[in-house]
Structures are given as structure tokens and as C-alpha cells.
Amino acid sequence: MSEDPRLTALVSAAGTLFRDQALDAVRAWKARTGGLAVGFLPIYVPRELLHAQGVLPVGLMGGRPDLEIIKGDAYYQSYICHLPRSTIELGLNGSYAALDGLIFPAICDVIRNLSGMWQMLFPHVLVHYFDVPQNFDPGIGGAFYRRDLEALATALAERGARPLTAEALRESIALYNENRRLVRELYALRRREPWKVPTHELYVVLRAALLMPVEESTPMFAGYLALTSADESRRPQDQARVLVAGSFCEQPPLALIKTLERSGCYIVDDDFVQVHRFIRSDIPVDGDPLQRLVDALLTDAVASPTRYIAGGVKGADLEQRLAESSAEGVLFCAPSFCDPALLDQPMAVRAAERAGAPWTAFKYAENSGQFQVIREQAGTFADSIKLWSNA
Amino acid sequence: MSPAPTAAAPARKDDSQVRQKAMIARHFDRLAAAPETGARTAYTFVPGNLTELLLSFDVLPVLPEINALQSAMRGKTAEYIAIAEKHGHSEDVCTYVKSDIGMMKSGNIGPTGQRLPSPDLLLLSYTGCFTFMKWFELLREEYHCPVAMLHVPYQADGRITDAMRTYVVDQLKQVVIPKLEEVTGRKYDEDRLREHLARSAQAEDDLVWVLQSAKNVPSPIDAYFGAVYYVGPIFSAFRGTTDAVDYYRELREEIAERIRQGKGPVTPEGEVERERFRVVVEGPPNWTSFRQFWKMFADEGAVAVASTYSKVGGVYDLGFRHDPDHPLETLADYCLGCYTNLSLPTRIDLLTRYVSEYRADGFLINSVKSCNSFSAGQLHILREVEARSGRPGGFIESDLVDPRYFSAANIKNRLESYFQMIEQKRPGVAS
Numbered sequence: 121m122s123e124d125p126r127l128t129a130l131v132s133a134a135g136t137l138f139r140d141q142a143l144d145a146v147r148a149w150k151a152r153t154g155g156l157a158v159g160f161l162p163i164y165v166p167r168e169l170l171h172a173q174g175v176l177p178v179g180l181m182g183g184r185p186d187l188e189i190i191k192g193d194a195y196y197q198s199y200i201c202h203l204p205r206s207t208i209e210l211g212l213n214g215s216y217a218a219l220d221g222l223i224f225p226a227i228c229d230v231i232r233n234l235s236g237m238w239q240m241l242f243p244h245v246l247v248h249y250f251d252v253p254q255n256f257d258p259g260i261g262g263a264f265y266r267r268d269l270e271a272l273a274t275a276l277a278e279r280g281a282r283p284l285t286a287e288a289l290r291e292s293i294a295l296y297n298e299n300r301r302l303v304r305e306l307y308a309l310r311r312r313e314p315w316k317v318p319t320h321e322l323y324v325v326l327r328a329a330l331l332m333p334v335e336e337s338t339p340m341f342a343g344y345l346a347l348t349s350a351d352e353s354r355r356p357q358d359q360a361r362v363l364v365a366g367s368f369c370e371q372p373p374l375a376l377i378k379t380l381e382r383s384g385c386y387i388v389d390d391d392f393v394q395v396h397r398f399i400r401s402d403i404p405v406d407g408d409p410l411q412r413l414v415d416a417l418l419t420d421a422v423a424s425p426t427r428y429i430a431g432g433v434k435g436a437d438l439e440q441r442l443a444e445s446s447a448e449g450v451l452f453c454a455p456s457f458c459d460p461a462l463l464d465q466p467m468a469v470r471a472a473e474r475a476g477a478p479w480t481a482f483k484y485a486e487n488s489g490q491f492q493v494i495r496e497q498a499g500t501f502a503d504s505i506k507l508w509s510n511a
Numbered sequence: 512m513s514p515a516p517t518a519a520a521p522a523r524k525d526d527s528q529v530r531q532k533a534m535i536a537r538h539f540d541r542l543a544a545a546p547e548t549g550a551r552t553a554y555t556f557v558p559g560n561l562t563e564l565l566l567s568f569d570v571l572p573v574l575p576e577i578n579a580l581q582s583a584m585r586g587k588t589a590e591y592i593a594i595a596e597k598h599g600h601s602e603d604v605c606t607y608v609k610s611d612i613g614m615m616k617s618g619n620i621g622p623t624g625q626r627l628p629s630p631d632l633l634l635l636s637y638t639g640c641f642t643f644m645k646w647f648e649l650l651r652e653e654y655h656c657p658v659a660m661l662h663v664p665y666q667a668d669g670r671i672t673d674a675m676r677t678y679v680v681d682q683l684k685q686v687v688i689p690k691l692e693e694v695t696g697r698k699y700d701e702d703r704l705r706e707h708l709a710r711s712a713q714a715e716d717d718l719v720w721v722l723q724s725a726k727n728v729p730s731p732i733d734a735y736f737g738a739v740y741y742v743g744p745i746f747s748a749f750r751g752t753t754d755a756v757d758y759y760r761e762l763r764e765e766i767a768e769r770i771r772q773g774k775g776p777v778t779p780e781g782e783v784e785r786e787r788f789r790v791v792v793e794g795p796p797n798w799t800s801f802r803q804f805w806k807m808f809a810d811e812g813a814v815a816v817a818s819t820y821s822k823v824g825g826v827y828d829l830g831f832r833h834d835p836d837h838p839l840e841t842l843a844d845y846c847l848g849c850y851t852n853l854s855l856p857t858r859i860d861l862l863t864r865y866v867s868e869y870r871a872d873g874f875l876i877n878s879v880k881s882c883n884s885f886s887a888g889q890l891h892i893l894r895e896v897e898a899r900s901g902r903p904g905g906f907i908e909s910d911l912v913d914p915r916y917f918s919a920a921n922i923k924n925r926l927e928s929y930f931q932m933i934e935q936k937r938p939g940v941a942s
């Protein structure tokens with residue numbers, strides 16, 4: 121039985137967007153709508169707010185392995201992760217020329233300093249450092265965050281975006297709820313039947329959505345979900361179920377994801393392209409919508425290493441995800457030199473051990489080209505899991 | 512990131528140094544005795560610390576960064592880092608954290624050879640580095656003690672907004688102070704806090720005078736290596752104490768005397784007889800080879816006339832002083848104003864200004880592998896400051912406390928070429 125050609129076409133179209141490093145799709149959208157486009161760095165910004173002001177939020181995830189870094193390397197020492205240098209490269213080579221602004225979320229010292237570099241290198245674009253609170257009390261961190269959202273809305277309006285209204289924000293929240301719901305369903309389907317949703321494919325679909333307006337990414341997700349769940353040509357194989365943890369900002373090369381799958385792993389949960397799942401459930405559409413956005417971050421965000429996790433047990437969420445996904449092991453997979461991911465890892469490892477899950481760890485860079493070692497490591501890991509689960 | 516008191520202090524001891532050594536010894540005695548005396552201790556950080564507030568509750572601060580750098584000066588960090596790496600810590604991350612964890616796993620013996628008490632509170636009050644957050648999450652797993660988190664927003668646009676200040680003050684009132692009350696069983700005493708803050712301001716005046724004395728030619732101080740000792744008390748457990756006030760008064764008098772005598776700075780190898788190069792330095796020093804590093808400068812007659820590292824615990828020379836009349840707001844402004852909380856453009860402005868105000872021949876960046884907070888963006892800083900100041904910039908690489916990343920021959924070579932370049936670019940020297 122062969123694959124539904126509509127599924128093949130959808131994945132191929134997503135692949136084209138995934139490879140669109142020069143943001144041609146964004147240029148086309150701007151020409152069509154006359155709206156502003158604003159880029160954001162990993163891992164989370166409230167895209168609802170931008171959308172409500174008629175702005176296209178564009179997710180920037182660094183460079184692909186084939187991006188030749190000519191200038192970016194002159195900006196960063198060898199012991200700094202790869203993402204900022206590819207981001208600078210893409211800025212300097214004109215790939216981001218379609219963007220009216222960039223948002224730098226507060227996730228690490230590298231991104232923080234990069235925001236200042238951007239201010240100096242591209243003085244004509246809006247640069248907004250998005251300082252998410254690490255205090256999750258509504259009256260303290262919530263109040264601060266609300267002011268930050270208001271400042272962002274004002275800055276966008278000053279650049280020519282529509283002023284923010286409660287009504288528009290409510291509508292945007294509803295649209296993104298639907299969008300997130302479909303992503304959750306895709307993740308749920310993959311947990312149940314990972315052969316239906318190969319991760320290298322899901323990943324490309326999620327990445328493509330970063331360059332699309334939500335009005336287009338939602339039908340894409342829905343179409344992919346419907347087509348892949350109906351596709352009987354996709355049959356289960358004897359693979360180990362693994363959770364891939366820790367890659368949340370600088371993304372792994374697609375070939376690395378493929379390598380993991382080819383080495384015998386079904387990825388049944390992961391941290392890729394987190395912006396789609398950073399808020400875990402629907403955001404209510406009643407009441408004050410700005411406050412709803414604030415509350416969502418305070419109470420319903422994933423336990424990312426970039427957040428201060430107060431109280432409770434560090435890694436509890438990982439244990440929960442392991443249980444929910446019935447993963448048989450964890451692949452800790454972090455970008456080289458990434459402080460948040462790597463400093464979190466010993467605690468995450470302990471959590472995996474508490475849950476009785478075997479684990480292995482390796483590092484990557486977005487431009488890694490050689491996967492032989494990882495292939496062997498992941499293959500051995502998958503084999504040992506299968507052996508162990510059959511014992 | 513933090514300054515280092517004691518250890519390898521210059522060979523000839525001034526009175527101020529003797530005083531500082533005694534202050535530190537007393538502090539560590541108190542810490543060692545804490546399990547018997549019942550004194551409460553809080554582990555906390557250097558940039559953005561709340562020493563006055565802790566002292567107002569009679570809580571003794573322990574600063575893991577300082578312990579890490581002291582361990583480096585005592586040659587212990589290779590072993591500590593290896594222990595942390597054996598426990599699953601990556602070779603890529605900040606070596607202060609690994610050194611601290613290794614030290615803890617080896618019995619928590621502090622810089623004076625005495626055992627440090629376990630914390631009664633982890634006070635996660637920090638500025639300008641996300642690593643701190645992870646560090647205390649890691650320690651919390653070991654110590655199971657209460658944690659108070661003070662999140663300090665970043666000055667991304669080069670200014671402190673009311674929203675930032677309010678956020679910090681709200682946290683002080685609603686998170687940090689209640690936690691201190693809970694841990695100590697005492698009520699918050701604002702009058703006591705004010706007294707400490709007034710003493711801080713007094714010491715800060717004298718510190719700024721000392722740091723700015725480097726505007727003299729020749730400079731009576733080294734504002735990078737030497738300044739590490741000068742900023743020790745004010746950036747650590749002593750700000751707000753009479754000890755600190757006395758120390759800085761004495762230090763100021765000593766420096767005033769050096770100026771009167773037209774003397775250069777004291778180094779571990781003796782006095783700099785002839786000031787050949789005046790440089791501004793960006794980035795922290797290397798602690799594992801601190802004296803050797805310093806000597807490379809001193810041998811060339813190179814004097815650091817200003818540094819950003821001596822501002823990690825507060826950029827006082829821009830005018831900030833702790834203000835007893837607005838106790839919580841001033842603590843907020845202090846936290847928000849530490850060097851690594853400043854945006855990159857602000858850091859560039861500051862360095863450019865130092866080069867001109869301190870009549871420097873150039874500026875040098877020591878980029879440390881451990882610290883993204885300092886290092887990410889330094890090559891951009893180099894280019895910009897060079898362009899704006901018209902003075903040559905130098906760039907060397909090392910680490911804070913990991914001896915594997917200090918290549919003496921390489922650094923010496925680079926420094927020598929850099930000083931040669933300055934020489935060639937001096938006005939009047941034909942190229």
C-alpha cells in the first residue's frame with residue numbers, strides 16, 4: 121500500500137517553508153497584506169498579542185546546517201553555542217530584511233546580549249527584549265509581565281501595527297487555542313501510534329508553521345492530522361519508544377532527528393519547537409484577555425530549563441511525561457555550550473532515574489554534519505531497551 | 512562573577528590589607544562556628560546581593576562564587592571540577608558552579624580551611640546571569656532548605672524603568688523579607704536596614720575615590736588586578752558594616768599618600784616603577800593563574816586604569832549610592848545596576864568612556880569561557896570600542912577557575928604583541 125499523495129504533498133510543502141531561510145513566504149505575506157512581520161527567537165512569545173495587532177509573528181530558529189557562516193563566526197568565540205552566530209549571519213546577509221522587528225525572549229545570557237547587538241547592528245528595526253518573569257505570583261511577576269506585554273503592544277503600535285484591543289486579542293486567543301489543540305492532538309497521536317507521525321515529518325510541519333499566519337497553519341495541522349491518521353500504509357515497526365529532552369532553543373539538524381529514528385527509536389515526546397506547546401492548555405477567552413495571557417504563562421507553561429522551577433521536585437514534569445508517553449528511555453540531547461540545557465541536565469537525569477527510565481546523553485550543534493557516533497549511541501540504546509523490555 | 516579578597520595578596524602588606532585579612536578571617540570563624548552558635552546563614556550571589564538586608568536580620572552571607580575563586584587560587588579547582596563532571600556536569604558550563612559543587616561534595620571546606628555551614632536559606636538574589644538560577648536549583652536538591660527568589664529584570668534598553676523597580680521592590684516585600692522573617696524568627700527592622708545602608712554609602716564614596724584615583728598619571732592603583740582586593744569587602748559580606756567603612760577610609764588614605772609620592776601600583780612582584788601602558792580591561796580575571804597573569808602585565812609596565820570587572824557588584828562610579836531614605840527602592844536600583852545587568856550598548860558606552868576619561872592607551876578583553884553573561888558579544892564590543900575610541904583593542908581567552916583553559920605561553924604572546932601594537936600606534940611613532 122502506498123502513501124496518500126495528499127499527505128506527501130502536504131509534507132513537501134511544509135518542507136519548502138522549512139527550508140525558506142530567506143523568509144520569502146514572509147515577504148509574500150507582507151506584499152499581500154501590507155502588515156508588519158516581527159521575528160522572535162526561541163522559545164516562547166505570546167503570538168496571540170502580535171496577531172491581534174495584525175502583525176505576523178515569525179519564529180526564528182537559527183540556521184540550517186547548509187548555511188555558510190561567514191560573518192557570524194567573527195562575532196562569537198568558539199565556546200558559545202551556534203544559534204547566535206547563525207542568527208547574526210542571517211541578519212547580516214539580508215535574510216531577515218523583511219522583518220520589521222525582532223523579539224528576544226529572556227531565556228539565557230546569550231540571547232540577552234544578542235538583543236543589544238541587534239540594537240546596534242540594525243538600528244532601524246524594532247528590538248524588544250521580552251523579559252518574562254521568574255516570579256509566578258499574579259500580583260508580582262504577573263503585574264510585571266502584564267506591563268511588559270503592554271509595552272510590547274505599544275512598541276508595535278508605534279511601528280504602525282493596529283492598536284491592541286480586547287476584542288481582537290480574544291479572537292486571536294481563540295485561533296491559537298485551536299492551533300495548539302491540534303498540535304496537542306498530533307503529539308497524542310504520535311504517543312499512541314508513533315509510526316503514523318514520524319518525528320522528522322512532524323518537526324518539519326511544526327517548523328513550517330513558524331512562517332505562516334495562524335489562519336494557515338491551523339488547516340495545515342488539521343490536514344496533516346487527518347491524512348496521517350487515515351494512512352494505512354504506515355505500519356508499526358519494532359522500535360524503542362524514547363523521549364527526547366533538552367533541545368529547546370538551538371534546534372537539532374533535521375538529519376539528526378532522522379538518524380535517531382533510523383537507529384531504531386520512536387520519538388514519542390520531545391522538546392522541539394516549543395513555542396507551539398509552551399502554554400499547555402486552552403487559554404480562556406472570557407474576561408480580560410491580556411490578563412488571560414499573563415495567567416497562562418504564570419500557571420500553565422511547560423517546565424522549561426529557562427524557567428525557575430519553584431517548590432516541588434525538579435524534573436517532576438519529565439517523570440510525568442515519561443508516564444504519559446510510555447517512553448521506555450530518555451535521550452538527553454542538548455546544544456553544545458547551552459547553559460540552561462546543560463545545567464538542567466543533571467537534575468533531569470536524576471528525574472529519569474527516579475522514574476526508572478534508562479537514558480543516554482549527547483550534544484549537537486545546529487550545523488552538525490556527522491552523526492555516525494550518535495547513530496551508534498542511539499542504536500545501542502534502542503537495542504538495549506528492546507532487549508530489556510523483551511526480557 | 513565576583514571579586515576576590517585575600518589569598519595571593521601582594522607581598523608587602525599595607526594596613527588596609529591587614530585589616531581586610533582580619534575581617535575575612537573573623538567572618539569565616541563566625542561561619543564555621545554557626546552550627547554551635549545557631550547563627551543563620553544564607554548562600555547568595557555577588558552581583559545584586561542584599562547584604563544590608565541580610566545583616567539587618569543578623570544573617571551571615573556565604574558567597575559560593577567567592578569560594579570558587581578562592582578555591583582556584585588555592586589550586587583546588589581542577590579536582591573540584593573533575594568531581595562535578597563525574598557527577599554528570601557538562602564540560603561546557605560555568606566552572607564556578609562545578610567548582611562549588613565539587614567543593615560541596617568534598618566536605619564543603621571553605622577558603623580558610625574551615626568547614627562551611629549548610630545554608631539556612633538559599634537567597635537567589637542575582638543580577639545579570641541565568642546560570643545563578645540553575646546553580647541554586649542544583650544546590651536546592653542537595654540542601655533541601657528554603658529558597659527565596661529575587662528576579663531582577665535586565666536593563667535591555669539601558670535604563671531602569673518604574674516597572675522594573677516596582678517588580679523588584681514587590682518581590683523584596685512579599686517574598687524575600689517574609690522568607691527572612693521565617694528563617695530567622697525575627698521581624699523586619701527597617702531602621703536597622705537604614706543604618707546599614709548609610710554605612711554602605713559612606714564606604715562606596717571612598718571606594719569610588721580609590722577607583723578614580725587611577726585617573727592620575729602615573730596611576731597609584733591597578734584597577735583590575737589590584738582592584739579585586741579593593742572591591743572584595745564591598746561586594747561581599749561586609750557592605751554596610753563599620754568594618755567596611757573603616758577599611759575604605761584607610762585604603763583611601765593609603766592611596767592618597769601614594770599619589771602624593773607619585774608612586775605607581777603595588778603588585779605581587781613589587782611596585783610598578785614605570786607606567787608604560789595604561790589599559791582598560793573588560794572581563795573577569797583568571798583565578799587559577801592570577802599572579803602569573805598579573806605579572807605578565809607588570810613585567811611590561813602595563814597598568815589597568817579602569818576595569819569593568821570591578822563593577823560586577825555595582826557601577827558606583829556612575830553615581831549610584833545606597834540611599835537609606837528609600838531602603839527597598841535603593842536595593843532594587845542596586846540590583847538592577849550591576850555591570851552584567853547592563854545592555855551591550857551600555858557596556859560599550861562605558862568602556863569607551865573609560866578609555867577616554869582614564870587616558871588609556873588601549874583596552875583589553877579577557878574573554879572567559881565560563882561566562883556567557885560577560886563573553887557573548889565581546890567581539891562586538893571589541894570592534895565598537897576600537898572604532899569609537901580610536902585606541903587599539905586586544906583580545907585574550909582563558910577561564911575563571913578551570914586551569915585547563917589557561918595557556919600561559921599563548922596569553923603572554925598575545926599580550927606582548929598587543930603592547931607592541933600600542934607602542935606602534937602611539938602618536939608620534941612612525942608606522
Ligand code: SF4
Pocket residue numbers: 201202203204227228229230231369370455457458459460461
Ligand atoms: S542554545 Fe542555549 S545558550 Fe544558546 S542561545 Fe539558546 S538557550 Fe542560549
Ligand code: SF4
Pocket residue numbers: 512513576605606607608639640641642643851881882883884885911
Ligand atoms: S555565568 Fe558568569 S556571572 Fe554567571 S555565575 Fe558563571 S561566572 Fe558568574
